[in-house]
Amino acid sequence: MKKQTNKLIILSLFVGISMLFGYCKKADQDLTPPAAVVTVTPVTAPENQLTAIYTATPFDMTTDWTTSSAWSTTNSPMMQCTPVTPNTGQNLFVGYIGKAYSVQMQAKYDSTYIYFLIQYDDLQKSSARPWYFDTLSKNWKQEASAPVFDVNGVMSRSAFQEDKLGVLWNINNSCEAFKTQTCYGSCHIFQPYYNRAGQPKANTSGNHYTTFQNEKIDMWHMRLVKDPAYGTGSDEYQDYVGGAPNWDTVGGSGNGRHVDGVVPTGVGAAYTTALAAQGAIASQNLACSNKPSLKLAVPTWFVLDPSTYKGGQYYIDVADTTTANPGVVFIIGVDSMGVMTYSLTRGGASAGTIDPNNANYWPGVMSGANYSNVETTPTEGKYCQPSNFATPLLAGRGDIDVKTSWTGGKCIIQIRRKLTTNDLLKQDVDFKGYHPAGDALPTTPSSSGIWFQDQPFGIAIFNNANYQHAIKPNLNLHFKTK
Numbered sequence: 001m002k003k004q005t006n007k008l009i010i011l012s013l014f015v016g017i018s019m020l021f022g023y024c025k026k027a028d029q030d031l032t033p034p035a036a037v038v039t040v041t042p043v044t045a046p047e048n049q050l051t052a053i054y055t056a057t058p059f060d061m062t063t064d065w066t067t068s069s070a071w072s073t074t075n076s077p078m079m080q081c082t083p084v085t086p087n088t089g090q091n092l093f094v095g096y097i098g099k100a101y102s103v104q105m106q107a108k109y110d111s112t113y114i115y116f117l118i119q120y121d122d123l124q125k126s127s128a129r130p131w132y133f134d135t136l137s138k139n140w141k142q143e144a145s146a147p148v149f150d151v152n153g154v155m156s157r158s159a160f161q162e163d164k165l166g167v168l169w170n171i172n173n174s175c176e177a178f179k180t181q182t183c184y185g186s187c188h189i190f191q192p193y194y195n196r197a198g199q200p201k202a203n204t205s206g207n208h209y210t211t212f213q214n215e216k217i218d219m220w221h222m223r224l225v226k227d228p229a230y231g232t233g234s235d236e237y238q239d240y241v242g243g244a245p246n247w248d249t250v251g252g253s254g255n256g257r258h259v260d261g262v263v264p265t266g267v268g269a270a271y272t273t274a275l276a277a278q279g280a281i282a283s284q285n286l287a288c289s290n291k292p293s294l295k296l297a298v299p300t301w302f303v304l305d306p307s308t309y310k311g312g313q314y315y316i317d318v319a320d321t322t323t324a325n326p327g328v329v330f331i332i333g334v335d336s337m338g339v340m341t342y343s344l345t346r347g348g349a350s351a352g353t354i355d356p357n358n359a360n361y362w363p364g365v366m367s368g369a370n371y372s373n374v375e376t377t378p379t380e381g382k383y384c385q386p387s388n389f390a391t392p393l394l395a396g397r398g399d400i401d402v403k404t405s406w407t408g409g410k411c412i413i414q415i416r417r418k419l420t421t422n423d424l425l426k427q428d429v430d431f432k433g434y435h436p437a438g439d440a441l442p443t444t445p446s447s448s449g450i451w452f453q454d455q456p457f458g459i460a461i462f463n464n465a466n467y468q469h470a471i472k473p474n475l476n477l478h479f480k481t482k
Contacts, residue, residue, distance in 0.1 A: 183458030209256030
């Protein structure tokens with residue numbers, strides 16, 4: 001059983017929900033998972049330890065920590081690691097396999113917050129599926145979120161997807177497998193299952209779920225471009241999604257990943273619906289004004305000049321879809337040549353047209369470097385459109401404060417989270433440790449008790465990637481109290 005488990009340690013971390021149903025088996029495809037290509041060192045290995053240093057002075061998220069002496073390597077030890085993108089089989093991570101990133105991590109804490117400064121090699125931030133106008137079909141289209149390959153398997157266009165960071169923590173030490181495997185302990189990619197007729201089936205999806213009802217994992221899934229517009233990163237969690245009946249009888253697609261605030265309804269694997277900000281609808285199908293039988297997909301909202309807009313070609317602030325902003329307009333019509341009509345507000349009268357027969361609306365040209373580097377997105381036309389929406393993360397999902405920048409060839413991420421959140425659903429790791437009801441939490445550092453237990457964790461780097469990511473498991477957070 002142990003050998004079989006080890007074979008499955010090629011699992012991915014934070015595989016996006018969007019991939020779960022998007023891959024079909026080819027007739028000649030080998031369903032046997034390949035051997036792991038990533039060396040996994042134990043949590044106890046010294047090189048895997050991140051030491052958090054106590055500070056009496058809180059850190060402001062708006063400042064640049066990299067210029068602060070408090071974050072120098074003398075005052076804040078730096079852990080260096082190299083997440084690597086594994087070969088999971090079935091071409092799942094094709095274009096990214098073997099990609100490795102040099103990551104530097106530092107941590108501090110005070111009586112209220114824990115802080116992380118994370119830096120990794122990344123030349124530029126990436127745009128998620130921008131809109132462009134295709135002059136051949138006369139249609140508005142979106143770039144693909146995965147690399148495009150020709151019939152010979154040569155990449156013809158790189159991916160267009162937002163950079164992301166994932167971090168997993170064991171909630172209240174509840175997940176036994178996490179203690180030694182961290183992120184691998186909940187990932188079940190390509191794990192065979194039995195259908196309702198009892199027949200063995202191959203699983204072509206990737207899922208995260210825990211083994212027992214009491215096991216939960218805290219999942220920080222930070223979209224590094226649009227989330228920081230509101231100063232947060234998505235706080236999520238993983239559970240056992242109703243148990244084995246849902247793992248093995250629904251096509252292998254039972255997924256235990258949920259955003260904070262979502263809970264089981266008590267009926268099978270059904271969960272409550274996540275709260276969502278209104279207005280963040282990227283596309284719509286409209287009948288052509290001069291040919292009603294023809295419907296075209298067009299953006300719902302359009303930034304008239306991304307070069308002067310705060311979100312650029314990266315995101316639209318959802319606030320600009322609910323209040324009048326002359327630079328962000330609502331598309332109300334289109335003709336068969338792709339010329340769109342817009343209003344200044346949702347449901348408003350016609351205010352102007354957008355004629356895309358201009359190179360500023362056309363996709364960027366692939367260079368030689370783009371053909372060989374899946375992580376380098378071409379420069380888009382000046383008026384190519386963002387399809388991402390920056391929205392406030394509601395309820396417990398907004399517990400993580402995040403600031404990002406791309407400077408000096410690095411992506412720099414500042415993270416702040418309360419040691420203990422206002423979590424009543426046990427969906428967050430508590431760095432102070434869970435205490436009985438009514439028991440006061442400590443307010444000053446102490447080397448006794450359970451406040452400063454070591455915390456195993458794992459990280460994932462998504463560089464211009466949808467779900468393809470580099471993994472570094474079996475890291476350990478240690479609190480230095482003196």
